[in-house]
Amino acid sequence: MTADAALRELARESGVHLEFQNMAGQRQAAEPPTLRALLGGLGVAADTDAAVADALAERRAERMTRRLPREAVLPAGRPAEIAVPGRCDWSLVAEDGAEVRVGASDTGITLADLPVGYFTLHVSGDGWTEEVFLLCPPHCAPSLSQRTGAERSWGICGALYGLRSQTNGGLGNYSDLAVAAGALGRSGAQFFGINPVHALGWAAAETISPYSPTHRGFFNTDHISPATGLGPGPAGDLIDYADFRKRHRAALEAEFAGFIDSGSEKDQAAFRRYCRAAGRPLDDFAAFEALSEQHGEAFQKWPAAFRSPGEAADQAAGARAGFHRWLQWRAEQQIVRAQHGARSSGMKLGLYLDLAVGPRRGGAEVWMNRDTIAGGISIGAPPDHLSPEGQSWDLAAHAPTKLAANRYEPLRTMLRTLMGKCGLLRIDHALGLLRSYWLPDDGSPGGYVSQPFEALLAVITIEAWRSGCVVVGEDLGLVPAGFREGLNGAGLYSYAVWQYEADDGGWLSAPEDLRPFSLACFSTHDTPTLAGFWHGIDIEWWQRIGWLPAGEAESRHGLRAHQRNSLRAHCGIGQETDIRRISAAIHNRLARSPAALVALQLDDLFGVIEAQNLPGTIDQHPNWRRRFPVAVEQFPAAGPLARIRDLMPERNPTDETMQRGLEACLE
Incomplete structure (x- = not known):
């Protein structure tokens, strides 16, 4: 095997992607400097050809000597069997250290009807002893109907810092x-x-x-x-x-x-x-x-x-x-x-909290979890529709193998804390549960690293089940085939931003085509507001910052006009309609979508034009600084909020009911 082939084999075995598909649909290969840097972040020495050879040999040796898997996901309440190589004694230990089951086996350990939670299986044979960490998730995370008794729900989102x-x-x-x-x-x-x-x-x-x-x-x-x-x-x-x-x-x-x-x-x-x-x-x-x-x-x-x-x-x-x-x-x-x-x-749900992608690299979470943090890398995203230059978030990542070795304790504790304070939790950049985009400190191009998707979903659903918390996975960006199905299968709702739901020509999808098992919204903190989208304010910002080549701004405004026409067609918006009525019409149609959850932004309800954040910027745009125009003491009397109940009924309404709501909101 050549040195280059050995490096690629080690990368593949370690979960480093050898290539990925970029925003243009092209295959982008990871070059050797990227592979070595990402392997180093995982704790795998790969800076020399000799180190690569040693690491491969070590992996082969472990495969030959290890008798049982290091971890296993066994759905709670279902019978499961773990194969063993011969006569052995075993015991099952719960999180609190209590021994809950014991036995002996010759061919396989049968574990029936395990409750939701985490367990350690201790197994001893002739001259050997091994442990298996067991994650026993529920069938799925709590659903909206289980939590509230309703199949559909709606709510409002806004920046806490912006409240007056x-x-x-x-x-x-x-x-x-x-x-x-x-x-x-x-x-x-x-x-x-x-x-x-x-x-x-x-x-x-x-x-x-x-x-x-x-x-x-x-x-x-x-x-x-x-x-x-x-x-x-x-x-x-x-x-x-x-x-x-x-x-x-x-x-x-x-x-x-x-x-x-x-x-x-x-x-x-x-x-x-x-x-x-x-x-x-x-x-x-x-x-x-x-x-x-x-x-x-x-x-x-x-x-x-x-x-x-x-x-x-x-x-x-x-x-x-x-x-x-x-x-x-x-x-x-x-x-x-x-x-x-x-x-x-x-x-019925109350607070809807947000779990950020990762912590700052010099912060307390990294300091407290040095044994699980990936070294020499930060996480970000390749170029996509949110940021054409790509993004480096300067945030730390937990290395998958190190996190697994620590029984996912940092994630478990964090989720338990947050889910205990809310009824709905959004996991930002949920694609990171499957793969993370790592950027090496040495300047090498970034690349993807696989994550233990099944185990991470098990942790999330276990903690959600314990807290009775509904979970939304923000699945925007370059979504791999099968990812959403896996996310939804575990009970996590998808995230559908209407202004991104479009065909190849830019025509926005009809609201009835929005994914049913999702939280749908028109805008978010990372997008232009509804008014900003309508007027192309985001395009003007991109031009001001220098992200658009000469002449492209006009092309983008043309595309935006096409998108506006799609909204006019879907929502019955006339050419002379003012932005307040445009906003009400769009929210009216969003309310009638099949999405289980619908979220409206305070910015949109108050007619705010400028966005809270422009992804990919720090000082070029006043991110995270904008206040709302209405103080919280005035919320009960604020027109858009006082009339919003008529526009957003909790259950599937009839068209006649929705029309009455729209008319009431526009009075």
């Missing part, structure tokens, strides 16, 4: 979330979806993107509502994070000092219980936050003794870690209250 109120000081907070969700629930919405609320990091002064967290298993403290309030926010449309954080953090510091000095015994006891229940992960996260204040947000630049959790880090963090534990307690308290308020308002 008389007390938040300029950035939406968890108390505003409760008020907004309550008002929307009384308007008939069954969920309120918001941007990720993962922790961004106390020392990350420049970080504002909710999709660039320090840790996805802890919460954003920028959204904590101080007990004293901060007064009304500025009247401007854009958020000044630096000014807000200065005032907000001073209020939190003062509140914590008062809690330590004179907090009620009831609150003190509740805080202690929270810390005990959260355990070591909270201690490590709090230590990281305290150390980041001393040494900066990226732990790679810290003194060597503090670059991993442990006694040295705890001692250096000192009493300051207590403040960061308290912040997480306050955040969780307020999110729980917001969910309770949402449900009390009539929302």
